[in-house]
Amino acid sequence: KQRGARRAKNGAQLPPGPPGLPFLGNLLLLRRSPDVEALLRRLVAQYGPVVSLRVGSSVSIFIADRRIAHAALVESGAALADRPPATRQLLRESGNTISRSSYGPVWRLLRRNLVAETLHPSRVKQFAPARAWVRRVLAEMLGREAEDAQARAQAPPPVLEALRYAMFCLLVLMCFGERLDEAAVRAVAAAQQDWLMFVAQNTSVFAFWPALTRILYRGRLRKGLAFRRRQKELFLPLIDARRARKRQLRAAAPENEKETTFEHSYVDTLLDIMLPEEGERALTDDEICNLCSEFLTAGTDTTATALQWIMAELVKNQAVQEKLYGEIKATCGGEQQEVGEEDTHRMPYLKAVVLEGLRRHPPAHFVLSHKAAEDVVAGGYLIPKGAAVNFTVAEMGWDEREWGRPKEFVPERFLAGGDGEGVDVTGSREIKMMPFGVGRRICAGLGIAMLHLEYFVANLVREFEWKEVPGDEVDFTETREFTTVMKKPLRARLVRRTTA
Numbered sequence: 114k115q116r117g118a119r120r121a122k123n124g125a126q127l128p129p130g131p132p133g134l135p136f137l138g139n140l141l142l143l144r145r146s147p148d149v150e151a152l153l154r155r156l157v158a159q160y161g162p163v164v165s166l167r168v169g170s171s172v173s174i175f176i177a178d179r180r181i182a183h184a185a186l187v188e189s190g191a192a193l194a195d196r197p198p199a200t201r202q203l204l205r206e207s208g209n210t211i212s213r214s215s216y217g218p219v220w221r222l223l224r225r226n227l228v229a230e231t232l233h234p235s236r237v238k239q240f241a242p243a244r245a246w247v248r249r250v251l252a253e254m255l256g257r258e259a260e261d262a263q264a265r266a267q268a269p270p271p272v273l274e275a276l277r278y279a280m281f282c283l284l285v286l287m288c289f290g291e292r293l294d295e296a297a298v299r300a301v302a303a304a305q306q307d308w309l310m311f312v313a314q315n316t317s318v319f320a321f322w323p324a325l326t327r328i329l330y331r332g333r334l335r336k337g338l339a340f341r342r343r344q345k346e347l348f349l350p351l352i353d354a355r356r357a358r359k360r361q362l363r364a365a366a367p368e369n370e371k372e373t374t375f376e377h378s379y380v381d382t383l384l385d386i387m388l389p390e391e392g393e394r395a396l397t398d399d400e401i402c403n404l405c406s407e408f409l410t411a412g413t414d415t416t417a418t419a420l421q422w423i424m425a426e427l428v429k430n431q432a433v434q435e436k437l438y439g440e441i442k443a444t445c446g447g448e449q450q451e452v453g454e455e456d457t458h459r460m461p462y463l464k465a466v467v468l469e470g471l472r473r474h475p476p477a478h479f480v481l482s483h484k485a486a487e488d489v490v491a492g493g494y495l496i497p498k499g500a501a502v503n504f505t506v507a508e509m510g511w512d513e514r515e516w517g518r519p520k521e522f523v524p525e526r527f528l529a530g531g532d533g534e535g536v537d538v539t540g541s542r543e544i545k546m547m548p549f550g551v552g553r554r555i556c557a558g559l560g561i562a563m564l565h566l567e568y569f570v571a572n573l574v575r576e577f578e579w580k581e582v583p584g585d586e587v588d589f590t591e592t593r594e595f596t597t598v599m600k601k602p603l604r605a606r607l608v609r610r611t612t613a
């Protein structure tokens with residue numbers, strides 16, 4: 114059934130969706146359905162691949178078809194590249210970041226800065242010693258946990274904690290250019306977690322009529338601001354240290370620099386930015402903190418989640434793990450310290466394993482909400498200016514019309530002759546899977562995320578045999594946290610490989 118009075122000039126109408134109540138729209142339906150994904154599956158089965166939901170005067174549109182997604186995100190240029198105000202405003206204190214900025218010059222400047230200055234391949238190479246350090250830290254941590262478990266004849270702890278910690282160490286180093294000790298990294302991680310939980314749990318509270326809710330919920334706000342202050346207390350000395358170093362560098366190379374200090378950091382680039390506002394101005398400390406917070410969040414949980422899923426599949430599919438180990442041995446031999454970035458370029462099976470992990474278990478089942486900056490017609494439907502638009506990322510990777518046995522983990526599908534051969538994750542030609550989104554708002558960290566996944570998967574398999582814990586079978590049930598994670602976190606029996 115078609116709803117809504119609006120039509121595009123060519124007659125296209127709003128996508129169909131469930132009937133709603135006057136004023137409330139589909140609010141009650143959404144309230145009754147905490148699992149948005151299951152709700153959407155039902156709606157798509159009933160109404161087709163483009164569905165609209167209404168709450169009050171705002172329209173949310175979900176697109177579940179890869180061709181229509183391509184038309185909306187790529188063929189329509191920048192028309193859907195904006196972000197809805199709800200995600201931009203959260204709280205005044207979380208400020209303007211790349212992911213929250215509306216489409217325009219500030220977003221372009223901030224995004225270009227991250228992509229071209231910190232995540233550019235030449236910079237990424239400079240961080241090779243950082244990756245190697247984190248690889249060692251992670252291997253030691255996992256090795257110690259495995260030995261402890263064996264000595265006590267107990268099940269090993271879940272691996273996710275170690276993976277999260279490792280990714281956090283790496284991102285902190287890239288962000289602040291400093292190799293912090295474990296206590297300092299854990300303090301930053303805890304502050305970050307508290308603040309994020311607060312934002313996630315309170316976004317809807319403070320997005321709605323902020324002037325009023327800030328008074329009604331002032332106790333809650335005070336608690337949240339204390340988390341924010343703690344985060345800033347930890348970030349600011351690290352930012353100031355880079356500022357001081359920059360000043361010294363202008364005079365001469367700093368003497369007696371600490372061994373733990375790196376030449377480049379994301380903060381360095383943020384200190385150089387001039388915003389095209391009020392003439393031109395530098396970023397404030399608050400804004401730098403927000404961008405650092407975004408950098409740490411965007412790159413930690415997503416990558417650790419993907420790593421956990423991939424390692425779980427390797428535990429379950431021993432033949433895949435052995436084939437991958439075979440490729441690692443053939444590429445790197447027994448003498449090399451690690452599988453380096455250069456080696457990963459010569460490892461098609463490793464790349465296939467990572468792609469299959471992202472197809473089968475994308476960490477984000479939806480992208481961040483997009484907003485239509487103008488009326489767009491996609492798949493014959495009108496996406497009206499101002500509508501929030503999202504895409505069923507996971508379902509696209511599981512589409513039976515595109516993928517044979519889509520729920521199975523078969524990396525070979527990405528090799529010659531497979532249904533995923535030559536797949537382009539950026540989706541610029543066509544979309545077959547979109548774990549990083551597609552179009553202007555595609556993940557700004559795609560390149561480094563793929564490198565981190567390939568590097569850590571390869572080195573973790575090179576170092577250990579990953580086996581199932583007897584009596585504790587791998588369970589692939591999902592649950593949604595910040596990302597979609599394993600409901601029963603992976604525990605694995607790790608056996609050090611003798612040839613490593």
Ligand code: HEM
Pocket residue numbers: 211212213224408411412413415416419475476477479480481482548549550551553554555556557558559561562563
């Ligand atoms: C496996 C790891 C990762 C996955 C699966 C992932 C996925 C995504 C997705 C789905 C989006 C939203 C795209 C959209 O709204 O259309 C996104 C945005 C973003 N990601 Fe990632 N990401 C990963 C790692 C990273 C890393 C390592 C960084 C940076 C260090 C990063 C930085 C960003 C930023 C800045 C945005 C916002 C882009 C914008 O709004 O212009 N991500 N990512």
